[in-house]
Amino acid sequence: MSTETPRRTFAIISHPDAGKTTLTEKVLLLGGGIRSAGTVKGKKSGKFATSDWMDIEKQRGISVTSSVMQLLYDNKQINILDTPGHQDFSEDTYRTLTAVDTAVMVIDSVKGIEAQTLKLFKVCRMRGIPILTFINKLDREGKEPLDLLAEIEEVLEMETFPMNWPIGTGKRLKGIYSIPDETVEMYNEDHDRIIKPYKDVTTLEDYERENLEGEISLLEEAGNEFTIEKVRNGSLTPVFFGSALSNFGVQSFLDQFVKLAAEPQARKASGDFIPPSSPHFSGFVFKIQANMNPNHRDRIAFLRVCSGSFERGMEVTLSRSGKKMKLNQSHSFFASDRETVEKALPGDIVGLYDSGNFEVGDTIVGGGPKIQYEEMPQFPPEKFAKVTAKNAMKHKQYHKGMEQLVQEGTIQLYKTPYFEDYIIGAVGELQFQVFEYRMKHEYKVDIDFIHMTHELARWVTKGKITDQMTDSRKMLVHDQQGRSVLLFENEFALRWFQDKNPDISLSTGWEIL
Numbered sequence: 001m002s003t004e005t006p007r008r009t010f011a012i013i014s015h016p017d018a019g020k021t022t023l024t025e026k027v028l029l030l031g032g033g034i035r036s037a038g039t040v041k042g043k044k045s046g047k048f049a050t051s052d053w054m055d056i057e058k059q060r061g062i063s064v065t066s067s068v069m070q071l072l073y074d075n076k077q078i079n080i081l082d083t084p085g086h087q088d089f090s091e092d093t094y095r096t097l098t099a100v101d102t103a104v105m106v107i108d109s110v111k112g113i114e115a116q117t118l119k120l121f122k123v124c125r126m127r128g129i130p131i132l133t134f135i136n137k138l139d140r141e142g143k144e145p146l147d148l149l150a151e152i153e154e155v156l157e158m159e160t161f162p163m164n165w166p167i168g169t170g171k172r173l174k175g176i177y178s179i180p181d182e183t184v185e186m187y188n189e190d191h192d193r194i195i196k197p198y199k200d201v202t203t204l205e206d207y208e209r210e211n212l213e214g215e216i217s218l219l220e221e222a223g224n225e226f227t228i229e230k231v232r233n234g235s236l237t238p239v240f241f242g243s244a245l246s247n248f249g250v251q252s253f254l255d256q257f258v259k260l261a262a263e264p265q266a267r268k269a270s271g272d273f274i275p276p277s278s279p280h281f282s283g284f285v286f287k288i289q290a291n292m293n294p295n296h297r298d299r300i301a302f303l304r305v306c307s308g309s310f311e312r313g314m315e316v317t318l319s320r321s322g323k324k325m326k327l328n329q330s331h332s333f334f335a336s337d338r339e340t341v342e343k344a345l346p347g348d349i350v351g352l353y354d355s356g357n358f359e360v361g362d363t364i365v366g367g368g369p370k371i372q373y374e375e376m377p378q379f380p381p382e383k384f385a386k387v388t389a390k391n392a393m394k395h396k397q398y399h400k401g402m403e404q405l406v407q408e409g410t411i412q413l414y415k416t417p418y419f420e421d422y423i424i425g426a427v428g429e430l431q432f433q434v435f436e437y438r439m440k441h442e443y444k445v446d447i448d449f450i451h452m453t454h455e456l457a458r459w460v461t462k463g464k465i466t467d468q469m470t471d472s473r474k475m476l477v478h479d480q481q482g483r484s485v486l487l488f489e490n491e492f493a494l495r496w497f498q499d500k501n502p503d504i505s506l507s508t509g510w511e512i513l
């Protein structure tokens with residue numbers, strides 16, 4: 001792929017089963033980025049997702065790690081960052097969203113907004129990135145389109161602007177009307193793409209025309225005003241209807257996506273905004289993955305290029321430590337095939353071979369001032385467990401494994417003044433399983449877990465916690481940076497604590513940068 005092609009880097013956010021994988025697959029097919037449908041995921045066919053590197057993923061048929069896919073469409077290089085698709089998703093999903101410029105939110109038209117969509121949406125909102133919405137499964141009897149728009153506006157507090165409008169749904173699905181050009185993409189069993197001017201469509205019943213025209217005029221009168229600025233600052237989401245499985249509306253979506261998605265933006269580092277056009281190369285590590293390929297027992301740091309250009313073999317400085325290094329081994333990923341990257345531009349993701357130099361959140365610069373991109377936000381964990389090694393004789397490997405896996409961001413580590421055991425925290429249960437698996441297979445240590453009943457973590461930003469304020473239901477712990485964190489069993493315990501201790505200020509962690 002030409003290195004001068006403009007980049008559009010995005011991730012798809014959705015609740016499991018909304019159709020993220022199917023949409024990704026159809027988009028990749030349109031860009032010629034994938035050879036056959038089913039390569040992205042084929043649970044039933046025995047094939048696995050492009051990102052299924054780890055055995056644990058294969059055993060469970062789920063995607064744990066994030067992979068990066070590329071396609072060329074409309075003279076743009078589109079980088080898709082895949083995110084774990086499982087319900088027990090993890091911090092990887094959140095971190096991946098720090099490396100993209102746009103998010104595509106897939107919503108199941110039957111179910112509307114679901115829990116995980118909402119969580120992921122919050123991360124996008126925090127970063128103020130543009131969100132394009134694809135309302136999927138139009139071939140099923142779903143919620144009313146107007147109700148779906150109202151749900152997005154109410155639950156996500158974001159304006160909507162439909163780019164197309166369904167004519168019927170489920171068995172009565174006739175097509176989608178493109179609002180800007182007054183054409184209809186006709187739905188047909190053969191999944192052929194047939195587009196006709198609305199006035200030439202002869203197959204609509206009178207009531208279908210009345211419904212469509214009534215709804216369109218309602219949208220024109222009462223709908224939101226569309227401006228590209230609102231899209232770019234994340235306050236308005238363009239909404240597309242379609243069916244990924246039937247490949248219906250996907251190309252129209254992609255045609256608009258390349259126009260609406262944001263190009264790589266200036267990013268905040270050391271108090272300044274660094275534009276992608278800066279002559280100096282810079283980027284940050286948003287993810288570290290060990291043992292991506294069992295044949296190459298290695299660690300790969302995923303770097304988002306933010307400014308300048310990356311060239312293989314270049315000398316760079318790690319801002320955190322000032323250490324200089326030559327980046328000779330750089331890869332791009334498509335499934336488990338890796339290709340050596342010679343050059344990469346802002347918006348690109350490069351996999352760097354890592355012998356233990358990098359941490360999640362690290363900034364790398366090539367020449368120019370030593371800058372540090374904004375730290376990864378602290379993602380509040382929702383699950384906690386006490387851990388110990390089953391065999392006390394293995395304490396050396398246990399501590400080494402713990403240290404490395406925490407450094408990679410596999411889990412979060414906490415200590416409490418009340419007992420010796422480590423407490424680990426995670427955004428999703430799956431992180432515990434990955435942790436256990438990797439401790440066993442990479443460090444040869446069997447782990448004992450005791451799941452804790454706490455579900456909420458709050459960082460103490462003001463005031464001092466005394467022993468009288470804590471008990472088993474609200475436990476004081478310290479994070480890796482030594483900050484005080486209170487773990488609560490539920491919202492009720494949190495509220496009760498706040499009522500009793502008005503002088504203590506607590507933060508969810510999102511705001512701690």
Ligand code: G4P
Pocket residue numbers: 014015016017018019020021022023042043044085136137138139140242243244245246
């Ligand atoms: P995910 O990555 O968001 O978890 O969703 P995925 O694409 O795997 O889709 C979840 C299920 O929904 C799949 O069915 C898929 O075929 C189906 N699906 C996706 N898009 C559409 C659509 O536009 N219309 C309809 N009717 N179904 C759709 P499955 O049977 O659970 O899995 P599979 O065995 O087909 O992979």
